[in-house]
Amino acid sequence: MFIGHRLQFALATTVQARSETVADNVNSRWNGQFSCYDLVAKTVLRPRSVVRVGDIAIGGDEFIVMAGPCAVESERQVLDTAMSVAMAGARILRGGAYKPRSSPYSFQGMGVEGLKILSKAREVTGLAIITEVMSETDVELVAEYADIMQVGARSMENFSLLERLGTCGRPVLLKRGMTATLEDLLRSAQFIVSSGNPDVILCERGIRTFETATRNTFDVAAVPVLKTVSHLPVIVDPSHAVGVRALVPVLARAAVVVGADGLLVEVHPRPDKAFSDGEQSLTFDQFHSMMRDLDPYLGLRQQADRSFAAAGGFD
Ligand code: PEP
Ligand code: MN
Secondary structure: OHHHHHHHHHHHHHHHHHHHOHHHHOOHHHOOOOOOOOOOEOOOOOOOOOEEEOOEEEOOOOOEEEEEOOEOOOHHHHHHHHHHHHHHOOOEEEOEOOOOOOOOOOOOOOOHHHHHHHHHHHHHHOOEEEEEOOOHHHHHHHHHHOOEEEEOHHHOOOHHHHHHHOOOOOOEEEEOOOOOOHHHHHHHHHHHHHOOOOOEEEEEOOEOOOOOOOOOEOOOOHHHHHHHHEOOOEEEOHHHHHOOHHHHHHHHHHHHHOOOOEEEEEEOOOHHHOOOOHHHOEOHHHHHHHHHHHHHHHHHHHHHHHHHHHOOOOO
16 A cells, blocks of 8 residues: 555656656657647646636537627627527637728727627527637727637737736637747747636637638648647637638538537628628528538547547547
């Protein structure tokens, strides 16, 4: 018994010592290229982290779907969408009140009025809210209404924003920049965690390549790479990744198969009338059928995960 305890203690201290030198702990297959991001790196002691929002666990066993319009446009639009996506099984409502647009002449979002509409939708449906914050001066205000703070692709390297999010008291979903490597993404995640906020969710939303058939190129390998080197949950945004409505459900399937922890999907009551990203937004019917379509893949994944875990998982 005594020897047993000593052995346990020796093992625990070995694990502890190893976790302190993260470079020893990260998968050697990656040549230590991610090893300086100690707070977000997967270690023996921290193989996986779960980000909790109320009773929702992101990065746990449940596949979490976040859905809603690109931008908040009106109360009716948001409430109708919230009710429809909740009925289909989404747990979190998305919707931008502050929109990072590539043109100064495009719709820039409803601002605080949009935040109020989102919060009303939470009251009515019980869905949690994710919405984008673009500037550090808006962090306090957005955190009053949002359950998860979204950092958009264009803001992934806004370091003063990331630093401010370290003390916002809300989980952060960090989108990969359009031309960011996975190393860049993890560096930005480390920024938020080292500023005091451990609740970071990574998001693959497609990157810029020479291909023009799709809006961006969905880096499907990003999911297993991130799941191998980092303990943080990984969400896929198939809408921005592909930019074409008809292709969103098949990318969502791919996200399930490669091990994503969930999805961020754009849905609109009338995509043809949307103020932004209508071409990639699903109708309610299309969202419902996408959710039904994912079911067998989620079932298969559960079975496959058991043997995958037995064979060492993402390690
Ligand atoms: C969005 O989610 O609507 C958005 C602007 O996404 P991204 O930052 O990935 O372009
Ligand atoms: Mn959008």
